[in-house]
Amino acid sequence: MNLFFENKQITGLLTVVPRHEQTFIEDMSGFNFPEARSRKLMEVMGYDKHRLVGSSDVCVSDLVVFGLQHLFEQNLLAQDDFDALVLVTQTPDYQMPPTSNVVQGQLQLKQDLICIDINQGCAGYIIGLMQAFLLLEQRSIRKVVLVNADILSRKTSSKDRNSYPLIGDAAAISIIERDPAGGAIHANIKMDGLRHQALMIPAGGMRLPHSVETAKLQDVGDGNLRAQDHLCMDGSAVFNFVQNEVPAMISALMEYAGISSEEIDWYLFHQPNRFMLQKLADKMNVPYLKMPMNIVEQYGNSSGVTIPMVMTANLREFLVKDKALVCLAGFGVGLTWGSMLLRLGNMRFCEMIDFL
């Protein structure tokens, strides 16, 4: 579906990553595989290290409160300056209430604040921006704080070589506001619930409540062990989905916006891993230099947080000083695939901090 927005801007961006860093070599000790095959996996996929909370009690709201407090203390955002808090996560603190309300309470934010949680994954930045732009149609909403945060390490089996080496924990806080010079923003979003099982956490909801049974590690083939409480990813189905749907979506977006691919300065895409992004760039004829791919090997794939991670890890100075035409794209859980074309930059701040 084509969507159009105008005169909105991302005016500030902060990402928060746990300080604890783990290497693939360390992860390997948990796998039931010959070491040579694990090293081969590392080489093919481009794994190296990732950031994980490393303790079993850190929640999404902890990362978010830490990040917002940093912004308040540094005078980058005032406590009463924003009128909506949109929080996109798949790993909420509770089933109810929304984690955005938990954050509101912990920071004692004002009551005239719309708090909304959205359950979205790898396309969560695109969906979050869409929601933020829609809220800014209201005159009484001056700024929207868009939060993307996930702690996937607590929902992934360390004995599952399919998922564990690539995931990472992180949070991103984006400030979204009206900007008369913001210009046109074109977007394209598609969903396919028929393939909802390609990426899922089967247990813990109402369909299959958490129990002793769902917590038991099972051999799911190929020597991988995981429980039904864990993230389950059909890697090859996801690969085929990305290769088949994403290039078509991007060409449709360019056509809709009347822009040719050479005009785009950067392709800031969700980061499944280096391998998948290279194959995607090859298929789309995009030079690797225009598509940063280094997030998974340095921080891990933190689902909806990866697009902001690409920005703060690679473009932090540029995005404060200058402006560029960028194509954002997220694809995964749902299945959902979305893309957005906008001019990005002249931010008030663009930085990354460690969660202590």
Added chain:
Amino acid sequence: MGNFYTELAELLEVDNIDPACCLEEYENWDSLTILSLIVMLNTNFNVTMSSKEIRDCETAEKLFEAVQQKETRTK
């Protein structure tokens, strides 16, 4: 299509492929090889195969036939 067996041999890290040999018997026939195979088929042959479709083929020969069938269908 002549290089199908060569590519497969490379993925399995063996010198050559016996088309009639059961794929399960190769030491490196695992999810990583299957994913690499999916990518190779997508890139070199413009064919999309699922891991289940690949695992359903017992031998390299059967796999080759399945790929050819998909190829003619897309043409």
